[in-house]
Amino acid sequence: MHDNARSPAASARKPETFRDAASETPFVRHLLIFAALAYLAFFLLLPLVSIFVEAFRRGAGAYFDALIEPDALAAIRLTLLVAAIAVPLNLVFGVAAAWAIAKFEFKGKAFLITLIDLPFSISPVISGLVYVLLFGSQSVLGPLLKSHGIEILFAVPGIVLATVFVTFPFVARELIPLMQDQGTGDEEAALSLGASGWQTFWRVTLPNIKWGLLYGVLLCNARAMGEFGAVSVVSGHIRGLTNTMPLHVEILYNEYNFVAAFAVATLLALLALVTLVLKAVLERRFGAEIAASRKH
């Protein structure tokens, strides 16, 4: 490639030594495409299909029975509740953090970015254990809170905390590069035209980042509903009370109740599919806008 750019004469002299990057023989091309597709089918499609096959093994009746069973409903409700708290919290935090990092210069910025990435780099089990150490009966805080009637561990607040912790990088991570790319030009223009800080945020910054934000929220939500490790540590596994959907799947599986386990698993799989479809639809419908906001 380098030679190519140097002189047209060189390429004219020995044209046969330069090939187009995509000029493999049809056989090789098909082989590569086939390999990639087979790989995808084996690692993604096959497991996905097998979940649904397993879930409907005893027919649609057994499938829906498993979903309307009271413990399953409680698990679904709890999962939705946890996501409904964790996602908005992380949305606000993510925007604030990305805003601060992308638009301002301050000491310790690199440190803050590293800190945001922390939940990505530590094992979810540790993320859960942190809260056991903080709020458990053997800790300093636990008995103090308990004497005031506040329960955190092995109750809903603990599950929410653990979920917020493992999902908080999603929105911020999505927005930081986007906002850094966009720079501060638009905001400066708005401010110099007399807009207040809030006005600038609502009318300039937010519209610029809305698609990245939405994408971050989708990912954050998927993980919040799907988180297993950290939640498992702080849950206490009380049926119908502190079991989220992923935990419920494990319990059913361990009870040899494979149909019900996979039935609940299909809900999680569907959630993943809906997330993907939403993302695809958004990109198709607002593709130009997204591209514009990305380049800007």
Next chain:
Amino acid sequence: MSNFLNKLSAIALGVSLAIGPVVPAMAQTTLLNVSYDPTRELYKDFNAAFAAHWKKETGEDVAIRQSHGGSGKQARAVIDGLEADVVTLALESDINAIAERTGKIPADWRGRLPNNSSPYTSTIVFLVRKGNPKGIQNWGDLVKGDVQIVTPNPKTSGGARWNYLAAWAWANEEYKGDQDKIRAYITELFKRAPVLDTGARGSTVTFAQRQIGDVLLAWENEAYLAGKEFGEDSFDIVWPPISILAEPPVTVVDGNADAKGTRKVAEAYLQYLYSDEGQNLAAKHFYRPSKRDVVAPELLQKLPDIKLVTIDEPVFGGWAKAQPEHFGDGGIFDQLYKPGK
């Protein structure tokens, strides 16, 4: 832009409406029973029976919540603050750990209920493929020919410790207490385990669903349950002439029950395990009832008499001695089991 935000808040509102109240309708009293893995089916039935009994006796509604997991893990959760009213665990040492570390259970808890606070007992049996193709009848047969065994890991699983101790008890009789021969047998036995799952349920799935191994060393009730779940015609249960007597203990967690004001119903709940109905339910789920005379004969038939060695006999000297000696770091199991060799 505001349009976009409106949509977002509409979605958020919709979600929160869809979730609705998360707290389920509360019965008058709620008990939390923190238990170990294989008791799920037993307590599902027993909880319903007790709730009906309590309603009849006192007119009060009681709801019992269950939490299941590995026995050691569950004890840890109670120590860390899981508010169990009662614990029904696999090992005496797990309840001792709660008593020592939290003070929520008195040290003499074992004497509070009959039979060392074990309303039911269990033992370790062999689950083999239909027709017993390898002709496994006794512990010695496990190390003959190319037999492969499936057991969970004694370092992580309570059930696996009983497997190990049962094998040890047989070898102790067979070799008249010759330590070298016993150790050689145990070493050979664990060489024949292609995988060591972390828990009893995992091993059952390995044996029954993944079709690995010739014999599963399992709780008697797990062996029956596997037959029920994976097809009666796939497996046979073999009772070796000698095995171990496992006494899973139960107790009230006084500290939690007193704080919640549930002591009376918590005590009645455990007492009811010793009632005729409780004992029959235990036998129905293939636990060995502590009061055999109140249990229907057809249920007892399924739990044949074999020689059962207890952990308190001199060969083991009780949990307090056996636990560190056999399963502690650098203990006998660590010395004998070398993975991949």
